[in-house]
Amino acid sequence: MAEITLSPASGLTLPGYLRHVAAGTPAATFVREPDGAELGYAAALEEATAIASGLIALGVGRGDRVHLHLPNSAAFLTHLLAVAEIGAVAVPTSPESSSDELAYVLSHSGCVVSVSSLLGRPAVEEARDLCPDLRDIRGPGELATLGQHRTAAGWPPPDSLDPVAILYTSGTTGWPKGVVITHANLLIAGEVVAGHLRLRPDDRWLVTLPLSHGNALFYSAMSALVTGASMVVCDGLDPAGWVELAGGHGVTVTSFFASGIRRLLASPAHPADRDHTIRAALFGQPLTPAQLSAFETRFGLPLLQIYGMTETVSPVLMNPLYGQRRNDTLGLPVLGYPLRVAGSPDAPGELLVGGTPGVTLMAGYYNAPQLTSRVIDDGWLHTGDQVRLEPDGYVSFVDRQADILKPDTENVSAGEVERVLAEHPSVLEAAVTGAADDDGGQHVVAYVAVRPGEDVTAEELLDHCRVRLSPYKVPKDLHMVADLPRTPTGKVRRHALGGER
Structure with missing residues (x-):
């Protein structure tokens, strides 16, 4: 008897999901920009296919690294999907990156093509001499134009466990590490967040955090894709216009870092601060009880503190959407992620996250097998974060090991x-x-x-x-x-x- 082995990662690829949603609801909005310009799912698929053909025309093949140096925009997403389409690997960077930072990332990852915005291109050009693998630098509109003049290449589809992105950690200490993310990683993270927030196709994200980093890419963009929902992508948070933007575009969910919430609280209060349709906001990094109370009182929307790392891809602790929200903690474990607190009972210890590399955990650090084996040991990822298990099962953050003096x-x-x-x-x-x-x-x-x-x-x-x-x-x-x-x-x-x- 023939047997078919199934796993949580079976069939999960970005192009597969995009085609599924585009076939079912082709006119549904995928991404909207603040000026109202929209791109539907079918149009996004068409654009990504044209860009993919343009990459093929430049000699980009399966496994090649493609640098994305673009601000939050529809173009960022269609270029990411195009890279995924041909089995290549996207290496996104912040448009604010210096030439020194870019030189390290581009040389370490071996990017062969860079797609850069006009504003970001000078820094890429300056870094180019230190990046021997970089063959070409293109603007975001050029690849689709190349692709429109070619016949569809008929490239083989990627596998769910193929790398699709390398995200470099922020480098607050030492050299940045390249975190290798697979198709399955991204889509499982999207499913976790979508399930936790009970997302529906008529939900809409407001994305103000950079898509070149994990929070916006893993949690917002991917949960929208797996649900067939939409997102409004903004190039940063504008405290003065945030509520008006959210209300005008019918936003229902959003995500912050604590610094963004503090910026909103520091901005002048306005009678229209509650004129929005947002039903939940995720946030990471700690806030004081006074800040939590002030935000929810002023803006009238529930905050949900969560915890995740680039290396875990998905959040692994989240405060519940319904029930008791303890935003003085990181929340409760999410389904599918076993957790341990290493050390003595009833005392803080390091948080360990169980999982499968390339599926529920990062595939590893790029070109760093020894570092990978130190961080992921026998199926357990060592976060380096000290936490405390509370009597009611919630997990409190204590500190980073690196932040202990x-x-x-x-x-x-x-x-x-x-x-x-x-x-x-x-x-x-x-x-x-x-x-x-x-x-x-x-x-x-x-x-x-x-x-x-x-x-x-x-x-x-x-x-x-x-x-x-x-x-x-x-x-x-x-x-x-x-x-x-x-x-x-x-x-x-x-x-x-x-x-x-």
Whole structure:
């Protein structure tokens, strides 16, 4: 008797999903831009096929890496789908990347073609001399034009376990790592988020985070694709126009980083702040209880804190859409992802995520097998994040292992000090790092951005810490800054603050 082996990844490919939705609802909106321009699913398939033919004309083949240096736009998505169509691998980067950053990513990944916006192209050109594999740089409209003059190549379809993207981590410390993502990875992440949010085809995402990074690509774009839903893609978050944009386009779901929520709270309140149709907003990175309450009260929409990494692809902890939301925690484990907390019972420990590389976990780090084997050991991904299991089953974030300082014999959690500083009513945001002492030790340093119009001194903030922290946790130095340096996804670039971790 013939047997057919089935797995959760069977048949999952981006082109397959796109064709399925385009055949069923060809006129349904896939992506809309803020000016109202729309691209339907059938039109997206046609555009992606033309771009794929253009890539073939440039000699791009299965497994070749293609650089996408594009802002949030319909073009980003159609080029990603075109790369997937021919079994190639997309390497997206932020349009804000410097030439040095691009030189590393392009040379390390071995990209053969770069597709760059007009604004981003000078940095790509500047990096080109250090990228021996890069043969061609094209604008986002050029490949489709090439493809329209060719006969369909009839290329073989990709497999669900084929790599489809390499996302480079933000590089807050050390060189960025290339996280290899498969077709199955992306679509399973989309299914997890779509199921958790109970997405329907008439739902619409507002995407303000960069599609070149995991949150927007994995959670928003992929959940829209697997559901046949739509998205409005914006090149960044505009606090002044956010509600009007969401309301005008009928947005129902969105996603933030904590820094974006703080920016919205810092913007002037308006009587129309609740004039929207959003029913849920995901967010990552911690907020204070006061910030959580202020946001939900002002904007009238529920926040759901979630936890995931580029390496896990899908979120692995999420606060529930229905039932008890504990946004002071990362939420509850999602279906299909076994979790462990390594260490002693009733104490914080490292979060481990179980899964299958290339299916529910990243396939690995590009050209780094030893690093991959250290991070994924016997089917368990070591996140490097310290968490605590609460009695009710929710999981609380404690700190990154890399964010644990050692100024003396005791460890200091950078996150704990940042939380205490953020609780001061004059503080907008704080970042804590470590600096080397003359004797080779380390001391705690804080960088604080103050709310507009507030007048507070560094000594007052240190007094605030002295009341709430053990003496060894109080920063030795505190610097007032206008703003904190960030990665494109909103994470604080601690290495750029002047301290050492």
